[in-house]
Amino acid sequence: MTSLVRSALKVQMEASFSFRLFALGRLRRSEQSLSNARAHDYDKDQVFQRRFFYCPDTRDRFGGKVKEKKAELTGWLGMKYRFPSPVDIKLLICSTLFLSLLIFASGCAVGPNYVRPEATEIPANYQVIPSEWKVATPSANLPMGKWWRIFGDSVLNDLEEEALAANQNLKASAARYEQARAQANVALSGLFPKIVVGASDTRQHDSQNRPNSSTGKPFGSSYTYNNFAVPFNLNWELDLWGRVRSQIEAARASVEASADELESVRLEITSEIAADYFTLRALDADKQLLDSTIQVYRRALELVRNRRAGGLASDLDVAQAETVLRTAEAQIPADELQRQKFQDALAVLTGKNASLFHLTEEPLHTEPPVIPPGLPSDLLERRPDIAAAERRMASANANIGVATAAFFPTVSLGGMAGLQSTNSATLFSAPSGLWAVGASLFQPLFEGGKLNAELNLAKGRYAETVAGYRETVLMAFAEVEDNLAAQRFLDKEYHASKYALESASKQLEIARNKYYYGLVTYINVSSAEATALELQRVVNRLRGERFIAAVALIKSLGGSWQISDSVELR
Numbered sequence: 001m002t003s004l005v006r007s008a009l010k011v012q013m014e015a016s017f018s019f020r021l022f023a024l025g026r027l028r029r030s031e032q033s034l035s036n037a038r039a040h041d042y043d044k045d046q047v048f049q050r051r052f053f054y055c056p057d058t059r060d061r062f063g064g065k066v067k068e069k070k071a072e073l074t075g076w077l078g079m080k081y082r083f084p085s086p087v088d089i090k091l092l093i094c095s096t097l098f099l100s101l102l103i104f105a106s107g108c109a110v111g112p113n114y115v116r117p118e119a120t121e122i123p124a125n126y127q128v129i130p131s132e133w134k135v136a137t138p139s140a141n142l143p144m145g146k147w148w149r150i151f152g153d154s155v156l157n158d159l160e161e162e163a164l165a166a167n168q169n170l171k172a173s174a175a176r177y178e179q180a181r182a183q184a185n186v187a188l189s190g191l192f193p194k195i196v197v198g199a200s201d202t203r204q205h206d207s208q209n210r211p212n213s214s215t216g217k218p219f220g221s222s223y224t225y226n227n228f229a230v231p232f233n234l235n236w237e238l239d240l241w242g243r244v245r246s247q248i249e250a251a252r253a254s255v256e257a258s259a260d261e262l263e264s265v266r267l268e269i270t271s272e273i274a275a276d277y278f279t280l281r282a283l284d285a286d287k288q289l290l291d292s293t294i295q296v297y298r299r300a301l302e303l304v305r306n307r308r309a310g311g312l313a314s315d316l317d318v319a320q321a322e323t324v325l326r327t328a329e330a331q332i333p334a335d336e337l338q339r340q341k342f343q344d345a346l347a348v349l350t351g352k353n354a355s356l357f358h359l360t361e362e363p364l365h366t367e368p369p370v371i372p373p374g375l376p377s378d379l380l381e382r383r384p385d386i387a388a389a390e391r392r393m394a395s396a397n398a399n400i401g402v403a404t405a406a407f408f409p410t411v412s413l414g415g416m417a418g419l420q421s422t423n424s425a426t427l428f429s430a431p432s433g434l435w436a437v438g439a440s441l442f443q444p445l446f447e448g449g450k451l452n453a454e455l456n457l458a459k460g461r462y463a464e465t466v467a468g469y470r471e472t473v474l475m476a477f478a479e480v481e482d483n484l485a486a487q488r489f490l491d492k493e494y495h496a497s498k499y500a501l502e503s504a505s506k507q508l509e510i511a512r513n514k515y516y517y518g519l520v521t522y523i524n525v526s527s528a529e530a531t532a533l534e535l536q537r538v539v540n541r542l543r544g545e546r547f548i549a550a551v552a553l554i555k556s557l558g559g560s561w562q563i564s565d566s567v568e569l570r
Contacts, residue, residue, distance in 0.1 A: 109242025110408065111401020114249075114394050117466055119473035147559050148274050150369050151547070155362070156277050159350055160270050166351025173265040180258035184251035190244035193236035193413075201424075202227040228427045231418035231434075241408040246401030253398060257391035264384035271555040273349050275548045280342040281364035282544025286537055287335045288363045290328055293533055297325040300529075304522060317522035324526045328533065364540075368547040371487065371554065382558035383476055389469040396462040403455040409443040476556065483553035490549050494542040501539055504532040 148160050164170065208222040239245055301321040307313035347357035381387075414437070421432040444451065508528040514520040 109245060109401065109405075111242065111246055111404045112397060114397045116390060116393070117469075119470050120477070145559075147554050148270060151274070151550075152366075153277075155359070156274060159273055159277060159346060162350040162352075163269055163273055164266070167269050167349060168351060170262075170265055170269055173262045177255070177258040177262045180251075180255045184248070184255045187244070187247040187251040190237070190247060191239060193234055196233045198229075198231055198233070200227070200229045200231075202229075225422045226424075227420070227422065228424050229418060229420040230427065231416055231420075234413075234415040236413045238411045238413065240411055241405040243402055243405035246398045246405065250395040250398035250402065253391045253395035257388045257395065260384045260388035260391060264388060267384060267555060267559040269349060271551050271559065273346060274551040276342045276345050276349070278364065278544050278547035278551070280339055280346070280359065281362060282540055282547075283335050283339045283342070284361045285363035285365065285540045285543070287332060287339070287361070289533075289536055289540060290332050290335065293536075294325065294328050294332075297321070297328055297529070300525070301325055312518060313522065320522045320526045324529055327530075364544060364547070367543070368550045370491070371550060371557075383556075384558065386469075386472050386476055389465070389472040393462070393465040393469050396458070396465045400455070400458045400462055403451070403458040406451050406454065407444070409441050411439065411441050413437075413439050479556040480553070483549060483556050486549040487546070487553055490542060490546050494539065494546060497535060497538050497542055501532070501535040504528070504535045508532045 146157075146160070148156055203224070203226050205224040206219075206222050208220055209218045211217065212219055237244070301318070304313050304317050304321040308315065308318050343357065343359055344354040346359070347354040350357070415435070416437075417433075417435040419427050419432045420434050421427040421429070426432055508525075508531075511520065511525045511528040515522055515525045
């Protein structure tokens, strides 16, 4: 056998436990024939006959004549092959049985089966608003729907669409998802054989003192020759213990987790845009209130000054009117600064340059939608962070199977076919063909505790993902309860503040009338104005917070609201 064939099978020969099929015997005969050809300088036809079939003048591996002639047939490229001998048939049957046993054993798999652990005790009802619950199956990578359309704001709809198309964090998450899919395809390739083709051109000089493989003595002669080769190598690791299948299972679970994380990022971005947008509109309403109030205060100051000129008001009244006006004017820059910050945040979220992004002022005067209290339990099944945590847990469980399979033998099938010649002119002729097949088994005996450490590492990572999954579920329940409470109590506070504002407006009207007729000083008017202004600003702020609470509740439920869902408008 040539040096090329010996190199191709070197990995198999190093195993502590190895099996060789019938092809190995054929290779040894070819090697001896080739050695005899070099030693005795037979012509090429004789060399070809010795390598591939018996004929009357062919010597066997011990140098003796073959006494009987075998029947011949003509095959590929006109090559003559002998009919198989009984020994070949036995070897072929044994090899077939051995391969069948390996293929049958490939259905085995080691490692724990995945069973999703119980996350937490599921309550019968919400603490704030009753609702039915059931054991959930995460499915967050299903389409979530454009839930923000329930607010009926065209500007918000446009911002959300722009963010879905241009947000950089969303693009990065989508790229991570594609990476996970590619990694799953890499793991899937482990089920298939690996085929490699090569080409080499070598000029070689053999040592005179190289040992003879038959006698063990030096050859006593040397040869200088060319070696042209075009080999095709095949290697196929049989997945007897499920190592590759566990890797595929882990990779597919990671793909699903990446899809859920992509949905989680999308939900995070869209909800943040909605929250920032409603905060900005609430600031617009507050600024509009301050602008209109300042105009009223200026007219009031002019009135007080006129009354002072007529001797009907004192300098104290003028000073109080000026104080109220200047205080209101001083509050506008703070609103403008906050609005600029939220506008810049929206520019980043939509993938635009903040210097080129601007939203016109549009006060928030509508009422937010109230999410129906009878929420179906399957909404929590669509929460993406829960689904991602559960899939990470499944992936970690599959990696335990990968670490467990490392304790068992690795069985591989190898093969080689190609062309080899000492002359490039005859490289692609039939006599230059060569082949080899074989199987190998490797059993780890001692690795210094590495396998046990890797198994414990995999188990530790699985335990970590279980704890993370349960923590995510607990946080999800807490967020739902918090946002349901916010929706309920902010609604109460908002309506109570509106009632207080109505009373303050009446008080302000009475104070102004009395001041006009000289029944009270301006301090009564300024006090009523300050109270009314503060309550009006509180109402505007609470309206914005109610919108934000609605967004947060939808987010905590997974963002799965559709336009067709029942929505009550107040």
